[in-house]
Amino acid sequence: MRLITIPVSHYCEKARWGLIHAGVPYIEDAHLQIFHYLFARRYNTRGMVPILVTDTEAITDSTEILKFLDQRLPESAKLYPKNQIQEVEELEDFFDEKFGVETRRWVYFNLQTMTTRQILKLAGQGAPLWERATAPLMFSPLFRFLLHSLDVSRENVDRGFPLIWETFDSVSSRLSDGRPFLCGNRFTAADLTFASMAAPVLWPPEYGIKFPALEEVPTRARDTILQFRAHPAGEFALRLFRENRSPVVVAQR
Numbered sequence: 001m002r003l004i005t006i007p008v009s010h011y012c013e014k015a016r017w018g019l020i021h022a023g024v025p026y027i028e029d030a031h032l033q034i035f036h037y038l039f040a041r042r043y044n045t046r047g048m049v050p051i052l053v054t055d056t057e058a059i060t061d062s063t064e065i066l067k068f069l070d071q072r073l074p075e076s077a078k079l080y081p082k083n084q085i086q087e088v089e090e091l092e093d094f095f096d097e098k099f100g101v102e103t104r105r106w107v108y109f110n111l112q113t114m115t116t117r118q119i120l121k122l123a124g125q126g127a128p129l130w131e132r133a134t135a136p137l138m139f140s141p142l143f144r145f146l147l148h149s150l151d152v153s154r155e156n157v158d159r160g161f162p163l164i165w166e167t168f169d170s171v172s173s174r175l176s177d178g179r180p181f182l183c184g185n186r187f188t189a190a191d192l193t194f195a196s197m198a199a200p201v202l203w204p205p206e207y208g209i210k211f212p213a214l215e216e217v218p219t220r221a222r223d224t225i226l227q228f229r230a231h232p233a234g235e236f237a238l239r240l241f242r243e244n245r246s247p248v249v250v251a252q253r
């Protein structure tokens with residue numbers, strides 16, 4: 001299987017994690033933002049990634065990818081357990097549609113304080129050489145277009161930031177009864193999605209690409225990341241990255 005990605009994207013991380021969880025071998029077809037349209041629009045007119053290309057179809061949404069992969073798993077390893085499916089889906093939808101939008105806006109806003117070289121080193125991981133060679137030549141208009149298309153502005157970041165904290169607080173209050181995962185005793189799509197969507201404010205070492213060392217990051221962003229890491233929900237997400245981003249079954253085709 002081939003996973004078309006923008007490697008830094010947390011929705012793409014969610015799909016990568018799903019493939020790893022299912023023990024499915026895959027090739028990541030990684031592209032820099034905007035360049036990815038050349039590869040994604042063939043399968044999806046909006047040019048959104050992740051896209052999972054199989055022998056017979058192309059699946060064009062991270063949730064659909066997890067559901068597709070779940071079909072091949074035994075009930076005990078499924079990310080959508082039959083008896084909890086509604087609860088899992090409701091949490092997943094919120095993390096994808098609300099929380100993840102704000103964490104992405106926050107990270108893009110803060111990337112602006114980094115140098116072009118640092119940004120391309122981060123975003124270009126795994127992308128073809130020609131994209132990495134061409135991107136610096138048109139970096140400013142590309143980056144401006146990207147910020148514009150994601151509605152990244154100080155105003156929007158300030159407006160969205162409380163939702164990130166509130167979500168962290170509500171995740172930790174859910175876990176306060178001692179349950180190891182959001183829906184109880186087993187790892188589900190709700191956990192995987194929370195951790196993936198939280199990654200832009202946590203920069204976990206196990207993420208599919210390497211984030212810059214925190215010493216390279218301007219103080220304000222670094223302090224915020226450290227605060228999120230120290231929050232119980234941040235610790236929870238980092239634990240999921242450490243302990244649950246691994247295959248649950250032997251590879252099947």
Ligand SMILES: N[C@@H](CCC(=O)N[C@@H](CS)C(=O)NCC(=O)O)C(=O)O
Nearest residue numbers: 009010011047048049050061062063
């Ligand atoms: N609901 C989609 C969201 C995917 C998404 O927003 N992908 C972004 C990358 S973070 C994208 O492809 N953006 C390209 C664009 O909007 O042109 C999913 O879960 O897969």
